[in-house]
Amino acid sequence: MTIRGLYAITPDGADSARLLQLAARALEGGTRLLQYRNKSAPPAQRLAEARALVALASRHGARLIVNDDLALALQVKAHGLHLGREDGELAAARAAFPGLLGASCYDSLDLARRAAAAGADYIAFGSVFPSPTKPGAARAPLTLFAEARPLGLPTVAIGGITLANAPQLVAAGADGLAVISALFDAPEVAAAARAFNQLYAQEAAVR
Numbered sequence: 001m002t003i004r005g006l007y008a009i010t011p012d013g014a015d016s017a018r019l020l021q022l023a024a025r026a027l028e029g030g031t032r033l034l035q036y037r038n039k040s041a042p043p044a045q046r047l048a049e050a051r052a053l054v055a056l057a058s059r060h061g062a063r064l065i066v067n068d069d070l071a072l073a074l075q076v077k078a079h080g081l082h083l084g085r086e087d088g089e090l091a092a093a094r095a096a097f098p099g100l101l102g103a104s105c106y107d108s109l110d111l112a113r114r115a116a117a118a119g120a121d122y123i124a125f126g127s128v129f130p131s132p133t134k135p136g137a138a139r140a141p142l143t144l145f146a147e148a149r150p151l152g153l154p155t156v157a158i159g160g161i162t163l164a165n166a167p168q169l170v171a172a173g174a175d176g177l178a179v180i181s182a183l184f185d186a187p188e189v190a191a192a193a194r195a196f197n198q199l200y201a202q203e204a205a206v207r
Contacts, residue, residue: 003154029193094119127159
């Protein structure tokens with residue numbers, strides 16, 4: 001599959017209406033991968049939000065990826081599922097889930113190799129920069145994106161990404177930029193989404 005550009009990750013929050021409004025703006029700005037991540041919501045709210053986001057993403061020709069919850073991804077017929085190393089066996093998820101499967105590989109090329117062998121469709125490295133969402137996360141060197149290229153999978157960068165530092169990641173070879181705060185805290189979410197995607201258009205023009 002192809003990943004190129006912004007990979008939006010929803011912020012935590014209790015206000016479902018606001019979540020959907022923010023997601024709609026990101027999609028209007030050109031986001032084609034939207035990950036649903038809400039660690040603080042109760043199960044019923046998570047189910048309702050995930051269902052609404054799948055429908056919203058589909059209307060925009062985008063994919064909704066559920067974070068860390070295989071059962072929820074299957075229940076809402078999500079387009080994708082993303083798992084960390086403590087979220088269950090990747091190979092078992094691959095066997096059960098028919099959609100796009102991503103894996104967090106943190107700062108480890110070895111984890112990336114294992115994810116590829118287990119059937120992941122893309123791999124994510126991070127935190128690439130200090131992250132307000134996970135301040136204690138290990139830092140992933142930018143060299144990992146080039147080192148992982150022989151695996152043949154798209155790579156996504158995550159952690160502390162802003163419009164100011166994102167060009168470093170594009171230059172390093174990251175196919176996708178996973179962003180929470182710099183997107184959803186922006187004054188104009190759609191404009192921020194367009195600006196992140198424009199970084200890849202600019203790189204293509206230079207080439």
